[in-house]
Amino acid sequence: MSIITSPFRPQGIALAPAPGPGRRPVHYLNAAYGVRSWLLTTDHKRIALLYLVSLTLMFIIGGLAATLIRLDLLTPSNKMMHADTYNKMFSAHGIIMIFFFLVAAIPAVFGNFFLPMMIGARDLAFPRLNLASWYVYVAGAVMILWVIFGGGVDTGWTFYTPYSSKSSHTQVLPTLVAAVLAGFSSVFTALNLIVTTHRLRAPGMTWFRLPLFVWSMYATSFIVLLATPVLAMALILVGVERACGVGIFDPALGGDPVLFQHLFWFYSHPAVYIMVLPAMGVVSEIIPCFARKNVFGYGFIAFSSIGIAVVGFLVWAHHMFVAGISVYAALIFSLLSYLVAVPSAIKVFNWTATLYRGSVSLQTPMLCCLGFIGLFTMGGLTGLFLAALAVDVHVHDTYFVIAHFHFIMVGGTVMAYMGALHYWWPKMTGRMYPEGLGRIAAVIIFVGFILTFLPQFVLGYLGMPRRYHFYAPEFQVLNVLSTAGASILAVGYALPLTYLLWSLRWGEKAGPNPWNATGLEWQTPSPPPPHNFAETPVVTCGPYEYTLQEEAASVG
């Protein structure tokens, strides 16, 4: 049994037995071969990779839909596709990107892979439930792809009644099933992450020694568990109304379509925090590492995650300001929506303070996180515009809203996802990606993103409505800019797809800790052995020891 004594962890972590001469080390990728060993695995690391592959595929398809949208919007009066087809495009784009990419992306790949390792566990609490969650996800994904390539759905990802329950002649029912399946998948994952964090922490791993990524996974899972069931019910009720011809949202019966919206947004607003909290967790890991400095205000960041999760449940009707809700209720929701910006802002202040006087190096993960901080801040601030009732009346259902949420979802979450992918790639695969290409890709993505979505704020303010396949001719210049940006963005995303795959075969082999990061996951070989740790580690210090490291280096 070999023990490594790391400079930042005095007690040392036992690794798997060193292989004899000529023998390859056993890790989770080569421990067993064959399709069955992958499709029937209960190893959280393999399941994370299964998710990675499926999510990438869905991202590409969702991105294709976006490409077609942006191509169509090059000209004011569409010549490219029929209006109904355009409706199906933005519906497909939204449904896939939200339900089949963003909700699962960071939790199902990096949460699955690294949460157990970060807390010193050998697997998640319920390994078979973990595998089941992937199968349920795949079932939903197959279903939605079958819908999209077999006629499509045109209700938008919001499924508003009565159009979705009564009028739409597209494949609404299978889409609802697919969305509910995706929801269940996320619930299984969230359940696993929460129970694992409570019950499988290594000795000495107290709550305040947990990496901030774990805090954000916990907060995310909290939201998933409480919000998703309500969405499931809302969608089931639409399905019932559609299947039976009678329902509870039907105005002819005295029903209220807005009730659907209440139930829908009760999930879908917290859902945006499901999508952004994990990204924030990633940023909290990467910034200290590449600034060589302990995170500033650990407690503030940890509790702000919980704060976002809680307050995020109290604001949903700000999506319904013009839907006919009572103005008194709208007032309450508007005030609460201002409140929810506070914990997010706290995080941005803390990350900035972490960077201040840090020894910042601009590798790809850091570039992605810096991009996140800038773009997320802009997106978040524009959310405050939308929270103001009077402004929202003007910009609701315009490109202003689209720009706002894309700044957060794409400029924020997807950038952080890219950052996480590059940061943890050596650990997951045992290979380094080409750093130069990584940095170029990060910059291209950033530039492409700004060019795509910044014009959309202006478009929305000027009055261009969303979900329209044509627009007033005076908006064309900005639309062309936006489409140009989208093509650059596409190149930016295509680059990592190629060089990451390339690196699997030809990338430089990575050691256990190429970034000199702290955290239990970096105390294992790259790739890690099947059970992560040969012996359960005993934790005696906090998750970020960079400052101590620097001091030790400067003294010694």
Add this chain to the structure above:
Amino acid sequence: MAERVSSPTTYYAVFGALIALTALTVGVSLLNLGPWHTAVGLAIATTKALLVALFFMHLLHGSRLAWVALAVGVFWLGILMVLTLADYLTRPWLYN
């Protein structure tokens, strides 16, 4: 697993109480209570649910985390109901 094993008497007693409360809720509903029907019915139902949760589901002597999970679920359902009803109940204020 570290919890004490309840005696069957406790379970039978709880069961008896549950049956009695069921009879009560049906009986009370036959009276003319005006606007108080729902409140009384829910109060009795909550009592029955608490009995099931505390004794049959071992919450009384079980882990605190289970309590928390249940309490959080109930509270969050409360958020959904209260804020949704905040819309429905204040809509007439505008008409009047």
Add this chain to the structure above:
Amino acid sequence: MSANTGALWEHYENLEQQHEANVLGMWVFLATELLIFGALFTGYAAYRAQGDYSASFEHASSKLNLGIGAVNTVVLLTSSLTMALAVRAARLGRRRALVVLLLLTALFGTVFMGFKAVEYYEDYEKKLVPGLAFDPEEWRHGPVKPGPVQLFLMFYYVMTGLHAVHLTLGIAIMLTLAVMAGRGSFSPRWYAPVDIWGLYWHFVDVVWIFLLPLLYLIGTHGKF
């Protein structure tokens, strides 16, 4: 991968930790179930809160079969008793008692489903099924209107239907557990599956405890 003595997964230190994790997992799952049923209760509350719907809701409720509703409540409560006793038997290692009690629980659940089926059929005969067997003109008198009546009935079917689906799953699980218990899969050291699916069963009972007053008892005053 988990036979009896092989019940311990490698990543757990001991069976007790594994049991505790399973129990927490089930409680967290039940919290999600609370929200899924809760969404229905919320919709129901939203409509009932609108003043002019109460009369229709209460009138429609009075047409439901209170007798079956009440009997079914007793049946389900009895099944919870047998379930609680089953968990106790598992903890004490009494294999025969465990099997019998699990089978009894499943039996009571099946009796509930039987009564429910009879009740649904009767509802159909009484033309209480919107979209299938329903005459709007029957429901147009005084403050009662056919629209809200149908809303109430839709809630009735979806709520009791969702409950029935959960109960059916529960029955299947009880039977599976009975078979496993018969084969000696459980012992005082490892009986977590009985424990956690008992929690599930009690939860399904609690849902019905709330369905009874909200669906069956809002229109009963002055009935007899």
